[in-house]
Amino acid sequence: MKPERMAAFSDGVLAIIITIMVLEMKAPHKADLAALIPLLPVFFSYVLSFIYVAIYWNNHHHLLHTLKHVTGGVLWANVHLLFWLSLVPFTSAWMGENQFATLPTALYGVVLFACAIAYSILQSTIIRTEGQNSHLARAVGKDRKGKLSIVCYLAAIPLAFVSPWIASGIYVIVALIWLIPDQRIEKVLHAPE
Amino acid sequence: MKPERMAAFSDGVLAIIITIMVLEMKAPHKADLAALIPLLPVFFSYVLSFIYVAIYWNNHHHLLHTLKHVTGGVLWANVHLLFWLSLVPFTSAWMGENQFATLPTALYGVVLFACAIAYSILQSTIIRTEGQNSHLARAVGKDRKGKLSIVCYLAAIPLAFVSPWIASGIYVIVALIWLIPDQRIEKVLHAPE
Amino acid sequence: MKPERMAAFSDGVLAIIITIMVLEMKAPHKADLAALIPLLPVFFSYVLSFIYVAIYWNNHHHLLHTLKHVTGGVLWANVHLLFWLSLVPFTSAWMGENQFATLPTALYGVVLFACAIAYSILQSTIIRTEGQNSHLARAVGKDRKGKLSIVCYLAAIPLAFVSPWIASGIYVIVALIWLIPDQRIEKVLHAPE
Amino acid sequence: MKPERMAAFSDGVLAIIITIMVLEMKAPHKADLAALIPLLPVFFSYVLSFIYVAIYWNNHHHLLHTLKHVTGGVLWANVHLLFWLSLVPFTSAWMGENQFATLPTALYGVVLFACAIAYSILQSTIIRTEGQNSHLARAVGKDRKGKLSIVCYLAAIPLAFVSPWIASGIYVIVALIWLIPDQRIEKVLHAPE
Numbered sequence: 001m002k003p004e005r006m007a008a009f010s011d012g013v014l015a016i017i018i019t020i021m022v023l024e025m026k027a028p029h030k031a032d033l034a035a036l037i038p039l040l041p042v043f044f045s046y047v048l049s050f051i052y053v054a055i056y057w058n059n060h061h062h063l064l065h066t067l068k069h070v071t072g073g074v075l076w077a078n079v080h081l082l083f084w085l086s087l088v089p090f091t092s093a094w095m096g097e098n099q100f101a102t103l104p105t106a107l108y109g110v111v112l113f114a115c116a117i118a119y120s121i122l123q124s125t126i127i128r129t130e131g132q133n134s135h136l137a138r139a140v141g142k143d144r145k146g147k148l149s150i151v152c153y154l155a156a157i158p159l160a161f162v163s164p165w166i167a168s169g170i171y172v173i174v175a176l177i178w179l180i181p182d183q184r185i186e187k188v189l190h191a192p193e
Numbered sequence: 194m195k196p197e198r199m200a201a202f203s204d205g206v207l208a209i210i211i212t213i214m215v216l217e218m219k220a221p222h223k224a225d226l227a228a229l230i231p232l233l234p235v236f237f238s239y240v241l242s243f244i245y246v247a248i249y250w251n252n253h254h255h256l257l258h259t260l261k262h263v264t265g266g267v268l269w270a271n272v273h274l275l276f277w278l279s280l281v282p283f284t285s286a287w288m289g290e291n292q293f294a295t296l297p298t299a300l301y302g303v304v305l306f307a308c309a310i311a312y313s314i315l316q317s318t319i320i321r322t323e324g325q326n327s328h329l330a331r332a333v334g335k336d337r338k339g340k341l342s343i344v345c346y347l348a349a350i351p352l353a354f355v356s357p358w359i360a361s362g363i364y365v366i367v368a369l370i371w372l373i374p375d376q377r378i379e380k381v382l383h384a385p386e
Numbered sequence: 387m388k389p390e391r392m393a394a395f396s397d398g399v400l401a402i403i404i405t406i407m408v409l410e411m412k413a414p415h416k417a418d419l420a421a422l423i424p425l426l427p428v429f430f431s432y433v434l435s436f437i438y439v440a441i442y443w444n445n446h447h448h449l450l451h452t453l454k455h456v457t458g459g460v461l462w463a464n465v466h467l468l469f470w471l472s473l474v475p476f477t478s479a480w481m482g483e484n485q486f487a488t489l490p491t492a493l494y495g496v497v498l499f500a501c502a503i504a505y506s507i508l509q510s511t512i513i514r515t516e517g518q519n520s521h522l523a524r525a526v527g528k529d530r531k532g533k534l535s536i537v538c539y540l541a542a543i544p545l546a547f548v549s550p551w552i553a554s555g556i557y558v559i560v561a562l563i564w565l566i567p568d569q570r571i572e573k574v575l576h577a578p579e
Numbered sequence: 580m581k582p583e584r585m586a587a588f589s590d591g592v593l594a595i596i597i598t599i600m601v602l603e604m605k606a607p608h609k610a611d612l613a614a615l616i617p618l619l620p621v622f623f624s625y626v627l628s629f630i631y632v633a634i635y636w637n638n639h640h641h642l643l644h645t646l647k648h649v650t651g652g653v654l655w656a657n658v659h660l661l662f663w664l665s666l667v668p669f670t671s672a673w674m675g676e677n678q679f680a681t682l683p684t685a686l687y688g689v690v691l692f693a694c695a696i697a698y699s700i701l702q703s704t705i706i707r708t709e710g711q712n713s714h715l716a717r718a719v720g721k722d723r724k725g726k727l728s729i730v731c732y733l734a735a736i737p738l739a740f741v742s743p744w745i746a747s748g749i750y751v752i753v754a755l756i757w758l759i760p761d762q763r764i765e766k767v768l769h770a771p772e
Binding site: 007008011012014015016018019020022023025027028029030031032033036047050054057058061179 | 272
C-alpha cells in the first residue's frame with residue numbers, strides 16, 4: 001500500500017468526523033433566543049472538538065509527509081488512532097449536552113488522552129520503520145509538545161472531579177499550544193543536510 | 194503540505210456538509226400530501242443552502258487553483274472557513290423548521306456573514322503569501338462581489354427583524370449574484386502577461 | 387477547474403448519498419423477528435435506491451471520462467444533477483416507511499425523473515462543449531436508454547395512483563436496464579477513428 | 580474506468596461506513612456512570628464492527644493493488660461488496676442495543692457471511708479478468724483464510740441460537756485472524772519471477 005492511499009482514507013475519516021459533530025447540534029423546535037441558550041455548551045464543545053480534530057488532521061499530514069513505506073504496523077497504528085478520534089464526536093456531544101458535567105468532561109479527557117497515546121504510537125512506529133536518522137525522527141526530537149499534552153490530559157481527568165472548568169480550561173490550553181502548526185518537521189526538511 | 198491535500202480535505206468536508214443537510218428533511222410518518230406541506234420551508238431552506246455551499250465549493254477551487262505554498266496561516270484560515278460553513282446545516286435546519294421565523298432567519302444571515310468574512314480572510318492570506326502581483330491578486334482586484342455580499346448580509350440581519358421575507362429575499366439575490374462562476378480569475382489566467 | 391476535481395467532488399457526494407441512506411434503516415428496539423418485519427419495505431427501498439445511485443455513479447464516470455474542459459455550464463449542470471440525486475435518500479425513506487404507499491411511490495418517480503432530466507442536461511452540456519464529433523457525442527448517439535427511462539418514469543408517476551406496485555415494478559425494470567454498464571462510450575473509445 | 584477511481588469511490592464509502600457507526604452511540608441525557616452502562620454493549624459492537632470494516636478496507640486495497648482493468652463485472656462485484664458492508668452499521672447497532680440478543684447476533688453473522696461471499700466473488704472476478712498467472716491469483720492461492728472465515732460465519736449463525744456469546748466469540752476470533760495484514764500478496768509481489 002502506498003502512503004497516499006492511507007493518507008486519503010485517513011483524510012476521508014477525519015473529514016467525516018469533523019463534520020458529523022455538527023449533527024449533535026440539533027435545531028431547536030422553538031424559534032426564540034431561549035431555545036438557543038441550552039445549545040451554548042453544545043456549541044462550545046463543538047468548537048473545541050472541531051479545533052482538536054483539525055489539529056490532528058494537520059499534524060497527521062506532517063507525520064505522513066515523510067513516510068515512504070506503509071508496513072502492517074504503521075497501517076494498524078493509523079487505524080488505531082482513527083478509532084480513538086472517532087470517539088470524539090460522542091464524548092463531545094455528551095459533554096456539551098450535560099453542560100460540562102464532571103463525568104462527561106473527565107471522559108472527554110480520557111478520549112483525548114487515548115488519541116494522544118495512539119498518535120504517539122503511530123509516530124514511533126513510523127520512526128522505527130523509517131529509521132532514527134530519518135527526517136521525522138530528527139524533527140520530532142524529544143517530542144516535548146506531545147509529552148506535555150499527555151501529562152496535561154492525565155492531570156485534567158482527575159481535576160474534572162474537582163471542577164470540570166479546570167479540566168475544560170486545560171483542554172483549551174492544550175489546543176492553543178497545538179494550534180500553532182508543527183514547524184519542527186518543516187524546519188528539518190528545509191535545513192541543509 | 195501540498196495545496197492538493199488541503200483542497201482534497203476541504204472537498205471532503207464540503208461534500209459532507211452539502212449532503213448531510215438533506216438529513217434534516219425527515220421523511221414524514223404519514224403518506225399524504227398534508228404531511229409534505231410542513232416540509233416545504235425545510236425544502237426551500239435546503240435548496241438555498243445547497244446552492245450556497247456549491248458556490249463556496251466553486252469559488253474555493255478558484256482560490257486554491259493558483260496556490261503554490263500552504264503556509265500555517267493559509268491552512269488555519271481555511272479551517273476557519275470550513276468551521277463557519279459547517280454551521281450552515283444547523284442554521285438552515287433551524288430556519289426551515291420554523292417557517293423562516295425572525296430569529297432563525299437572522300442567525301442564518303449571521304452565519305453567511307461569518308462565512309463571507311472567513312472567505313475574505315482566506316483570500317487575503319493567500320494573496321499575502323503569493324504576492325500582490327500574483328494571478329489571484331490581480332483577479333480578485335477590488336473584490337466588488339465579495340464586499341457587496343458582506344454589505345448585503347449586514348443589511349439582511351437587522352432587516353430580518355422587520356420582515357424575515359426581506360432577509361430571505363436578500364439571501365436569494367446574493368446567491369444569484371454568485372451563481373455565475375467567478376470568471377475574474379479565469380480571465381487573468383488566460384490573459385497575456 | 388480540472389475535470390478530475392469535479393469528478394472527485396461528485397464521487398464524494400455520491401459516496402455520502404449512497405451510504406447515509408442506510409441510516410434510514412433504524413435498528414428496532416426489540417430483538418425479535420416481528421421487529422424486523424416493518425423494516426422489510428424500508429430494506430427493499432434501500433436496495434433499489436442503492437442500485438440507482440450506483441448506476442448514476444457508474445454512468446457519471448463514463449460521462450466525465452472524455453471531458454477535457456470544465457466550463458461554468460458543465461459545473462452547474464453537474465451541481466444540478468447532484469442536487470436531485472441528494473433527494474433520493476429522502477424519497478426512498480418516505481416510500482419505504484410507508485410501505486410503498488401511493489404518494490411516496492409517485493414522488494420517488496418524480497425525483498428519478500428529475501435526476502434523469504438533470505443527467506440528460508449535463509450530457510448535452512458536455513457534448514455542446516466538446517463538440518458534435520467528440521467521443522461522447524458519438525457514443526451517446528440517439529441515447530435510446532436515457533429517453534426510454536424518462537418515458538418510463540413519466541408513465542410510472544400517474545400509474546402509482548392506479549397501483550404503487552406497477553410504479554415500483556417500472557422502477558425495478560429501469561434499474562435492470564441500466565445495471566448493464568454503458569458500453570457505448572467504451573465501444574467508440576476503442577474503435578479505430 | 581481506471582482502477583484508481585473505483586478504489587477512491589470504495590475508500591469514500593468505507594470511510595463513511597466506518598465513521599457513521601459511531602452515530603449509533605447516542606450521548607446519554609444523564610451525566611452519571613449509570614447512564615453509560617447500557618452503552619457498553621453498543622460500544623463493544625462498535626469496536627468489533629470498526630475492526631471488521633478496517634480489515635475489509637485493508638484487504639480491499641491489496642485486492643485492487645494489482646488490478647489493471649476495471650470491467651463491468653469487476654465494477655458491479657465491487658458495488659455488491661459495498662452494499663453488504665453498508666449493512667454492517669445497521670446490524671451492529673441492532674446487536675449492540677439489544678445486548679447481543681440471539682436474533683441480532685445471528686443477523687450480524689448473516690451480514691458478515693454475505694460480505695465474505697461478496698468479497699470472494701469480487702476476488703474471483705478480478706482473477707478471471709487478470710488471468711490465472713496474475714500476481715493476485717498466485718497470492719490468493721487456495722485462499723484458506725477466506726474459506727475458513729466463511730465456514731466460521733456459517734457455524735456462528737446457528738450457534739447464536741444456542742448462545743449468542745459463542746457466536747460473538749467466533750466473530751472476535753475471525754477478526755483476530757484477519758487483523759494480521761494479508762502478506763500473501765506482498766510476498767508474491769516481491770518474489771523473483
